[in-house]
Amino acid sequence: MKLQHTLGGLEGLGPVDFEKRVFVEEWEKRIFGIHTALMGLSDSLRGALPGYDLDSAGTSFRTTWTWADLRKGAESMNPFDYFKYRYYEKWLGGISGYCVEQGYLTEDELAAAIAENRSAADALVSEGPAGAIDDQVIRYLREGDSPRRGPATPRFEVGDTVLIANPPSGDHTRLPGFLRGHEGVVASVAEGNYTYFCSTGGDGLGDPVPVYVVRFDPAVLWGAMAEHRGSPVYAELYEPYLTPATHAEED
Amino acid sequence: MTDQFAYPSDRESASAAKVQALEALLIEKGVITSTTVDKVLGYFESEMTPLNGQKIVARAWVDEEFAALLANDAPAAIAQLDLPDGMAGAEGEHIAAVVNGPGVHNLVICTLCSCFPWPVLGLPPYWYKDPVFRARAAREPRAVLTELGVPLEEDTEVRVWDSSGHSRWFVVPSRPEGTDGLTEEQLAALVTTESMIGVAVVEPPATVGSNA
Numbered sequence: 101m102k103l104q105h106t107l108g109g110l111e112g113l114g115p116v117d118f119e120k121r122v123f124v125e126e127w128e129k130r131i132f133g134i135h136t137a138l139m140g141l142s143d144s145l146r147g148a149l150p151g152y153d154l155d156s157a158g159t160s161f162r163t164t165w166t167w168a169d170l171r172k173g174a175e176s177m178n179p180f181d182y183f184k185y186r187y188y189e190k191w192l193g194g195i196s197g198y199c200v201e202q203g204y205l206t207e208d209e210l211a212a213a214i215a216e217n218r219s220a221a222d223a224l225v226s227e228g229p230a231g232a233i234d235d236q237v238i239r240y241l242r243e244g245d246s247p248r249r250g251p252a253t254p255r256f257e258v259g260d261t262v263l264i265a266n267p268p269s270g271d272h273t274r275l276p277g278f279l280r281g282h283e284g285v286v287a288s289v290a291e292g293n294y295t296y297f298c299s300t301g302g303d304g305l306g307d308p309v310p311v312y313v314v315r316f317d318p319a320v321l322w323g324a325m326a327e328h329r330g331s332p333v334y335a336e337l338y339e340p341y342l343t344p345a346t347h348a349e350e351d
Numbered sequence: 352m353t354d355q356f357a358y359p360s361d362r363e364s365a366s367a368a369k370v371q372a373l374e375a376l377l378i379e380k381g382v383i384t385s386t387t388v389d390k391v392l393g394y395f396e397s398e399m400t401p402l403n404g405q406k407i408v409a410r411a412w413v414d415e416e417f418a419a420l421l422a423n424d425a426p427a428a429i430a431q432l433d434l435p436d437g438m439a440g441a442e443g444e445h446i447a448a449v450v451n452g453p454g455v456h457n458l459v460i461c462t463l464c465s466c467f468p469w470p471v472l473g474l475p476p477y478w479y480k481d482p483v484f485r486a487r488a489a490r491e492p493r494a495v496l497t498e499l500g501v502p503l504e505e506d507t508e509v510r511v512w513d514s515s516g517h518s519r520w521f522v523v524p525s526r527p528e529g530t531d532g533l534t535e536e537q538l539a540a541l542v543t544t545e546s547m548i549g550v551a552v553v554e555p556p557a558t559v560g561s562n563a
Contacts, residue, residue, distance in 0.1 A: 107482055108462040108489030108513065116484045116495055119477035120545070127367035130374055132474070133388030139441070140391075141382070160381035171464055187465070187480045192366055196373050205376045213372035220371065220385050223378040233384050241394055242437035246444040247517050274515050276462045278489060294517050311516050322490050331458075331492045331509035336516030 101269050103179035106277030108333075109322060128188040135195055138165040140240030141233065144297065150243040157236035163202050166245075168297035170194055172272045247294045249308035254339070260286045261345040262314060264337070265304075273303045275341045279333075282321055283345050284314035287334060294338070304340030311338055395474055398435040401544040404471040404521060406432060407448075408547065409539035412526040421448045421523065429471070442519055443470035449512055450523040451549075456507050457522045458496070458549035460488045461514040468519035472544055479548060489513065499550050521547050527555040 123129050144164040145152045173194030174182060185193065199205055256262055266280040267273075274296070290311040299306030314337050318330025377383050407429060411418040421428035425448045429438050437443070446468050449457040461467070462485045467475040478484050487495050492509045503509065512520045524546040530538060533556070545551035 105463065107486045110486035111490075113483045113487055115498060116478060116487065117481050118499060119481075122474045122476055124477060125363050125367070127363065127370045129392055130370045130388055133391040134370070134374060134377065134383070136391045136441075137383050137387045158381075159383070161383075167464075174464070183482060187477070189366060192370055192373075196369065199373065199377065204380055204382055205373075209376055210369070210372055213376055214368045216372075217368060218372050218375040220374045220378055220388070223375040223385060225378055225385055234387050234390050237383075237387055238390060238394060240441060241391070241399075242440040244437075244440040244442070244444040248445070274463065276489075276513055276515055278462070290517075313516075313518075318490075325490065327491050327493050329493065329505065331511055333489060333511045333513060335513040336518050338516060 101277050101280070102175060104175055104177070104182045105269055105273055105275075108276050108278035109325070111325065123188075125188075131188050131192045131195060135165075135170060135191055136241070137237045138195070139167070139245075140237035142166055145240065145245060148245045149248075150239075150245075152236065152240065152243075154236065156232055158232045159236070161204070164298075165198065166297040168272060169198065173197070175273075176271050247296060248292045249295045250293050252290065252292050252310050254289045254310040254312070256286050256289070256310075256312060256339075256342060256344075258286050258289060262286060262312075262342040263345045264314075265341050265343050267303050267340075270301045270303050272298070272300050274300070274305060274338060275303070276335060278321060279314075279316065279335055279337070279341075282316060284316040284320070284335075286312050287315040288313045290336075296338070305338055309339040311336060312342065313337075314342070394437075395469070399437065399470050400473045401471075401542075401547070402539075403434050403438065403473075404468075404544070404547045405539040405542040406434065407471065408523055408542045409535045411448075411450075411523050412538055413535050418450070418523070422450050435470075438470045440470060442466075443468060445517045445519060446471055447518045447520050448523050449510065449520055451525045454504070454507050455510065456496070456501075456503060456549065457510045457512060457520075458488060458492050459512045459514060459520045459522060460485055462486070462489055463513075463515055466514035466519060468521045471519075471521050472547055476544060478550075496550065499545075501550065501552055522549040523547075524549075524551075524553045527553050529555040529557065 141159045141161040142165045144166055174190050200207055261283055263283050264279045293308035294311045295308045296305040313334050316333045318326040378385050411421050425446045426439055451457055465475050465480045492511050541553050543551055546553045
């Protein structure tokens with residue numbers, strides 16, 4: 101398990117930096133836009149519920165880019181680097197690295213373009229069906245990519261006490277580390293089953309599974325480090341992260 | 352400017368040069384077009400902004416039936432309003448509302464990344480993505496809220512919602528006292544992004560602006 105999987109509850113931190121802006125540096129807007137555009141052109145959308153026609157979009161993008169890919173990049177970082185780089189710096193590193201890795205451009209091309217101070221304004225564009233690419237990206241933004249698949253098949257019900265599993269997290273997980281090994285109570289069961297962008301291997305995600313909101317008592321999570329009047333944490337967890345609690349074996 | 356941005360002077364310019372080179376190359380390679388990034392940004396600047404959330408909250412304050420539906424089936428409630436096309440689009444596919452009330456204050460966080468209900472609140476502010484906030488809000492939300500100036504009664508329960516699954520939560524803050532005579536539009540104008548994440552309460556008009 102990595103530090104960036106276990107942020108919740110970390111001790112010894114100072115005041116929150118209450119910066120209310122979304123973007124502080126202008127360049128941050130561009131990497132957000134690139135990331136979002138690639139999600140809207142991702143090959144994985146061929147399986148999405150809205151029925152996107154990626155072939156008509158005319159993009160040369162032919163691979164999968166989802167939140168899972170962005171998150172994997174951040175989660176695979178050396179934890180100390182993770183905290184060294186600011187939010188959109190991690191995005192820029194992850195997305196440019198991915199584009200090189202997938203062969204959309206080379207390190208040399210990128211270095212040359214940087215050295216020449218190239219920008220979108222002087223990109224050499226062959227006038228193609230430009231509108232179709234933009235239309236697909238905007239259509240993705242308006243119609244999304246719901247992970248809901250099929251009817252719910254829940255193993256647990258509201259009120260059940262569950263013990264959170266502790267699977268090897270590999271390169272990606274949706275299980276907050278501070279919940280591992282703790283007991284919680286099922287507060288609600290989602291309607292339907294939910295898939296995930298990719299398989300997370302031994303971590304357990306990928307196939308459509310039930311999803312639960314689980315309530316955790318602060319004393320259970322934090323022990324003596326809970327606040328004086330502790331606050332419950334509600335987390336939304338995929339069924340592979342839940343196991344039946346066996347109270348007989350407690351104490 | 353905060354310490355978070357106190358970096359060597361070429362740190363930002365190096366990133367700026369890299370991202371504009373990356374965008375130029377992706378355009379030349381036919382991945383995106385010269386207008387794609389601007390159109391994405393325009394979508395969030397003009398359509399998917401916190402104004403959508405403000406309108407949803409204001410409606411909930413004036414219409415009990417709507418408020419009840421919002422709490423139980425937020426997408427159905429949101430679909431009733433005249434909002435931009437795409438409220439159930441990217442990062443809005445499964446919106447859920449958590450409602451503040453007497454004795455209950457909700458706080459939405461994402462300890463693993465930065466999940467956020469884009470169509471309702473727009474894009475996440477920096478503090479929401481700050482590892483310090485994400486770490487501290489999970490264990491010591493009362494301390495964080497007190498630091499941020501949120502008044503909490505001793506017996507108010509703070510409920511922390513960690514966005515680790517498909518749902519994208521937002522908070523329906525309590526309607527402030529002294530707003531009986533206001534129109535729905537005037538009420539909407541009182542609602543802040545921060546109050547819809549749970550790190551602020553909505554102030555009545557008389558004190559708006561006093562909270563720096």
